[in-house]
């Protein structure tokens with residue numbers, strides 16, 4: 001692997017830590033570059049009270065000098081601003097820790113599976129890491145990957161395609177600042193209004209809502225990924241990365257599930273050669289990937305989010321201590337996170353693409369990789 005990352009930290013622990021390894025030297029990187037995606041992850045109609053407390057910021061601790069990467073591992077540090085309220089519950093110290101075990105597990109969350117797996121008698125020990133708070137660390141790592149990709153004019157965006165049963169009508173050209181101005185990050189303002197109303201109705205009913213998002217990476221050169229082995233196919237790697245987002249239950253590439261119902265003549269994209277520009281396609285139903293290899297078209301990945309599993313009106317469950325039927329535990333929670341999931345998916349897609357990019361055009365510094373990329377682009381244009 002060329003670019004990899006690890007995250008650590010509990011949801012209500014002191015901080016999240018990320019190490020991003022394999023970033024080449026010469027990429028411009030400041031904390032400001034990471035700030036806007038961290039803020040976008042926290043926004044969107046339907047988020048819970050915690051988002052007002054947090055206002056995440058990533059501090060760059062290593063791997064950067066004077067705003068430029070050194071080629072050495074980059075450490076990022078995100079303080080949990082809520083820590084002050086949790087320092088006793090989440091204390092690492094045996095003398096000071098305060099325990100009030102959570103035993104009424106939430107259907108759909110990791111509570112029961114995690115307690116069984118780790119032999120825990122307090123769901124707090126499970127949910128603190130299973131919580132999507134960890135995705136703040138991923139978004140920070142993804143911000144680094146986006147800086148690498150931006151050095152080569154590769155851009156990664158996302159939008160909300162549906163919330164509950166409300167589906168956006170998506171124009172062929174997307175106004176990205178318009179998407180960011182929408183309270184649910186959707187390009188269809190009328191559907192956006194209906195999505196907001198659907199979220200409010202779910203909140204009023206003590207319920208939650210899921211939906212779908214789409215990520216589009218543009219400027220991606222052909223030749224990333226490989227059909228060489230099952231685990232080098234880029235479509236598979238993207239699917240794994242996006243599916244790993246908590247509550248993401250389906251991933252599709254290009255027109256996705258629609259391929260199964262259409263004849264081949266209406267699925268496959270006709271390749272063309274344009275003088276001076278090189279090879280391209282008349283359409284992009286494949287979502288920029290054929291044979292697990294990028295084909296020069298934008299990479300298009302969709303994800304489907306299930307509704308949040310912590311309900312204001314808790315579902316029937318079991319108390320793992322008494323083994324009696326019981327209502328699930330409730331803890332301050334989001335109603336709908338689809339707009340945020342799109343931002344997290346951008347990060348995951350950027351991390352996978354940056355890794356594939358560095359594997360293909362390898363090199364230790366930006367000028368070296370640029371030379372390799374230009375040589376390859378010249379080769380494919382001829």
Ligand SMILES: Cc1cc2nc3c(=O)[nH]c(=O)nc-3n(C[C@H](O)[C@H](O)[C@H](O)COP(=O)(O)O)c2cc1C
Nearest residue numbers: 109110130131132246247308309310333334337340
């Ligand atoms: C941005 C984001 C925020 C989330 N917020 C919550 C939340 O407030 N409450 C909750 O129960 N689940 C929340 N989830 C979903 C849980 O993290 C997820 O359902 C849980 O980890 C179990 O994993 P699974 O749904 O993939 O099986 C959130 C997910 C994301 C992506």
